[in-house]
Amino acid sequence: IQYERVGADVTMKCGSMDWDAAVTWTVNGTDIDESHLNGSYLVLKNVGLSQSGQYSCYEGSSWHLKYQTYLRVGTPPKEPVLMCRSNNYPKGFYCSWHLPTPTYINNTFNISVIHGTKDMVCERDAIPKNRCHIRYLQLFSTVKYKVTLTVTNALGKNFTTLTFDEFAIVKPDPPESVVAKPVPNNPRRLEVSWQNPSSWPDPESFPLKFFLRYRPLILDQWQHVELSDGTSHTITDAYAGKEYIIQVAAKDSDIGTWSDWSVAVHATPWTEEPKHLTTEAQITETTSASTSSFMAPPTTKICDKGAVVGS
Amino acid sequence: MAAAESPSTALRRRDLCSRGIRLAGKMRADVVDLLDAYVEQQGLDASASVAAVEGVPLAAVERWDEQTGTQRLLENLAAYRAFRALLAQMLEEQREQLGEADVGLGRALAAVLLQVSAFAYHLEELLRLESRGIPGEEEEEDGPPPPPRLSLFEQKLRGLGVLRELAQWAVRSVRDLRQLTKPSPATGAAPGLAESP
Numbered sequence A: 001i002q003y004e005r006v007g008a009d010v011t012m013k014c015g016s017m018d019w020d021a022a023v024t025w026t027v028n029g030t031d032i033d034e035s036h037l038n039g040s041y042l043v044l045k046n047v048g049l050s051q052s053g054q055y056s057c058y059e060g061s062s063w064h065l066k067y068q069t070y071l072r073v074g075t076p077p078k079e080p081v082l083m084c085r086s087n088n089y090p091k092g093f094y095c096s097w098h099l100p101t102p103t104y105i106n107n108t109f110n111i112s113v114i115h116g117t118k119d120m121v122c123e124r125d126a127i128p129k130n131r132c133h134i135r136y137l138q139l140f141s142t143v144k145y146k147v148t149l150t151v152t153n154a155l156g157k158n159f160t161t162l163t164f165d166e167f168a169i170v171k172p173d174p175p176e177s178v179v180a181k182p183v184p185n186n187p188r189r190l191e192v193s194w195q196n197p198s199s200w201p202d203p204e205s206f207p208l209k210f211f212l213r214y215r216p217l218i219l220d221q222w223q224h225v226e227l228s229d230g231t232s233h234t235i236t237d238a239y240a241g242k243e244y245i246i247q248v249a250a251k252d253s254d255i256g257t258w259s260d261w262s263v264a265v266h267a268t269p270w271t272e273e274p275k276h277l278t279t280e281a282q283i284t285e286t287t288s289a290s291t292s293s294f295m296a297p298p299t300t301k302i303c304d305k306g307a308v309v310g311s
Numbered sequence B: 001m002a003a004a005e006s007p008s009t010a011l012r013r014r015d016l017c018s019r020g021i022r023l024a025g026k027m028r029a030d031v032v033d034l035l036d037a038y039v040e041q042q043g044l045d046a047s048a049s050v051a052a053v054e055g056v057p058l059a060a061v062e063r064w065d066e067q068t069g070t071q072r073l074l075e076n077l078a079a080y081r082a083f084r085a086l087l088a089q090m091l092e093e094q095r096e097q098l099g100e101a102d103v104g105l106g107r108a109l110a111a112v113l114l115q116v117s118a119f120a121y122h123l124e125e126l127l128r129l130e131s132r133g134i135p136g137e138e139e140e141e142d143g144p145p146p147p148p149r150l151s152l153f154e155q156k157l158r159g160l161g162v163l164r165e166l167a168q169w170a171v172r173s174v175r176d177l178r179q180l181t182k183p184s185p186a187t188g189a190a191p192g193l194a195e196s197p
Helices: A279-291 B007-041 B069-098 B101-128 B153-179
Strands: A001-005 A010-012 A024-026 A041-044 A055-060 A065-074 A081-085 A092-098 A107-114 A118-120 A132-137 A147-155 A158-166 A176-183 A186-195 A209-218 A224-227 A232-235 A244-252 A266-269
Touching: A001 A010, A010 A065, A081 A147, A081 A158, A092 A107, A092 A147, A092 B069, A107 A244, A132 B101, A176 A244, A176 A266, A186 A209, A186 A244, A209 B069, B007 B101, B069 B101
Parallel strands: A001 A065
Antiparallel strands: A010 A041, A024 A055, A055 A065, A081 A092, A092 A132, A107 A118, A107 A147, A147 A158, A176 A186, A186 A232, A209 A224, A209 A244, A244 A266
């Protein structure tokens, strides 16, 4: 295989044939126009990705194959993007990486993890391939971890290094199984419950605290509440009859950073079932319903009988 | 197998542990603030790597989850006694270097020293609860041998190392004390110190 950089000028000789020998060049079995030939040499200017392929040279009269190569056009690797994180503290942490731009040819990644003077093994995950994980041999260490990722391909090499403290990369996965339910007979309450992320190994010794955010769909402003223990909370200031969107995030109680937000769940507080009204009552009901409008949190109860639940 | 704990001892222990967790949590917050102020005031680089300083107890531990309760308490106690002496030394050096130039830092150092002493006493109480002799009390009077005379810069680096390790120890102590309050899988009751991993 012959590797060349995008934009390079490439010259191929027809094996041992003289410069002035009569030859024919093909790419992927198709004849190449003579304008690309300089004597028996094939000259490709400013090669592009599309010019990757199998190039063959045949002696003019006998059609003997004199030369064949596979041309792979690509780029040397740019500095890789590396990220390390512990979502299962204190078991260990994982590092994952990607290249900011494709190289169009095969790349080899090599990662080294050093803790103080100790080399640590980064066990590759089968899937995804660009990830490996490291087991903490020591906890509560002030010695920093140094992770170096080197990427190599036929056209070049690059690397990136991360240095961090054990605590700094602790970031749990979002809470799971978030459920929000109305509370019967309580038009301003919603009951929210969730579970610790299943990836967090020992919530008892390493308890998580949580951050709940919620807002009615019709507003942009979130309301937040931080909860230092337990995996449920009752919202008591919901706007009656309005559909809410709710999310939860988690963090180790003592160290690290907040998880991403959980999947959003929706819920609408309990509303009174509309009673079976006589015709006269219905008429007065309909006229009062059409004039009601949405207002800031009511201190006195506003019955919005006109609205149909869930419309 | 140690005799099962009496309910009152278990209750007392749980109370001491939860108060200890709060104390260690507060101590950690104060130490982190002190560390920031110390780095700035001493003109140090916050990301500087500091080699292990002799006499400073390292919080780093292997197979932490396999330690027994007694091991946890004894290692904690030894560490906080050492920090008590180290912080007292730092306070003295602080006053020598700066006199009253930076009262704030001195006061913060003294406050942390007080918390460390209180926490050490708390650990001793927990050990007494388990009718375990408090180690090394006899040497307590004369305290550890005075550290060698260091240059000003060496003193600063050692101070950085002390505060960094202390911040890590505070987190470790919170985890250790939580382990002590964990019910043992078999009985569901809090195990005696000797057994509790």
